[in-house]
Amino acid sequence: MKALIPAAGMGSRFLPATKAVPKEMLMVVDRPVIQYVVEEGLASGADEVVIINSREKKAIEDHFSPSPALEATLRSRGKDARADAVHHAGALPVSFVYQDEPLGLGHAVRCAHDVIGNEPFFVLLGDVIVPDNKMLVRMKEISDQHDGANVIAVLPVPMEQVSRFGVIDGAQVEDGVWKVNRLVEKPPMEQAPSNLTVFGRYLLSPRVMELLASAKPGAGGEIQLTDALDAVLKEEEMYALVIDPEDGFDTGTVETWLDTNNRMYARMHAAQ
Numbered sequence: 001m002k003a004l005i006p007a008a009g010m011g012s013r014f015l016p017a018t019k020a021v022p023k024e025m026l027m028v029v030d031r032p033v034i035q036y037v038v039e040e041g042l043a044s045g046a047d048e049v050v051i052i053n054s055r056e057k058k059a060i061e062d063h064f065s066p067s068p069a070l071e072a073t074l075r076s077r078g079k080d081a082r083a084d085a086v087h088h089a090g091a092l093p094v095s096f097v098y099q100d101e102p103l104g105l106g107h108a109v110r111c112a113h114d115v116i117g118n119e120p121f122f123v124l125l126g127d128v129i130v131p132d133n134k135m136l137v138r139m140k141e142i143s144d145q146h147d148g149a150n151v152i153a154v155l156p157v158p159m160e161q162v163s164r165f166g167v168i169d170g171a172q173v174e175d176g177v178w179k180v181n182r183l184v185e186k187p188p189m190e191q192a193p194s195n196l197t198v199f200g201r202y203l204l205s206p207r208v209m210e211l212l213a214s215a216k217p218g219a220g221g222e223i224q225l226t227d228a229l230d231a232v233l234k235e236e237e238m239y240a241l242v243i244d245p246e247d248g249f250d251t252g253t254v255e256t257w258l259d260t261n262n263r264m265y266a267r268m269h270a271a272q
Helices: 033-043 058-063 068-076 080-091 105-110 135-145 159-164 206-213 225-232 254-271
Strands: 002-007 048-053 094-098 121-124 150-156 166-174 177-185 196-204 238-242
Touching: 002 033, 002 105, 033 048, 033 058, 033 121, 033 135, 048 058, 068 080, 105 206, 105 225, 135 150, 135 196, 135 238, 150 225, 159 196, 166 238, 177 225, 196 225, 206 225
Parallel strands: 002 048, 002 121, 048 094, 150 238
Antiparallel strands: 121 196, 150 196, 166 177, 166 196, 177 238
């Protein structure tokens, strides 16, 4: 199974910094955001992580490439821990495909069609960190329990915030797991069927990839992953894993990136 990480976006919320440095390469404590996400994908049991990249973001590819000269220099100066960190990043099984036009998340996922084939796959949005790496494992367990069903992660938010997110409509089938009947994109509070919002971790069937091939532009003139998920619900089951706010940290805005750095720093030092 492959884990896909869409990473071709502009990172406009972080400009001017992201004019030269990809948003995914911004540091959270001791490594770039995207390295946390890659390591989570591999910890889930995926045999390879595929980053859907922009050709202008060469820094991401450089980060995951071997750097023997840099390693040798660091070791010659007695900086073995840093050399080990460089070696680790360069040895991770990461490959790349490219999204040459910014046509939406659904289009980005579709760009990895040739490497996915006819297999289920994970999608991990690259601006969310899941520190304990257990979320995708639990999602795979739920999928296996329901004959390979699609599974998404959802986060409860206050009702006054639901209009900012995609929200699920469904019913609880066991503690922390819902069966999804439909997805509602950014509903007004009074029309929201729940307060469970789509979080940014997906386990999807090959049929979703097929549906993306014929998807038409939706909101914002882009090909939306949500539209393909709506379509697959007419054919296949989908379940939602309800997560806790402490299970994942958002880095998508300057404010949440700063907060995530503080929380991750405290978490790492508490574990020492």
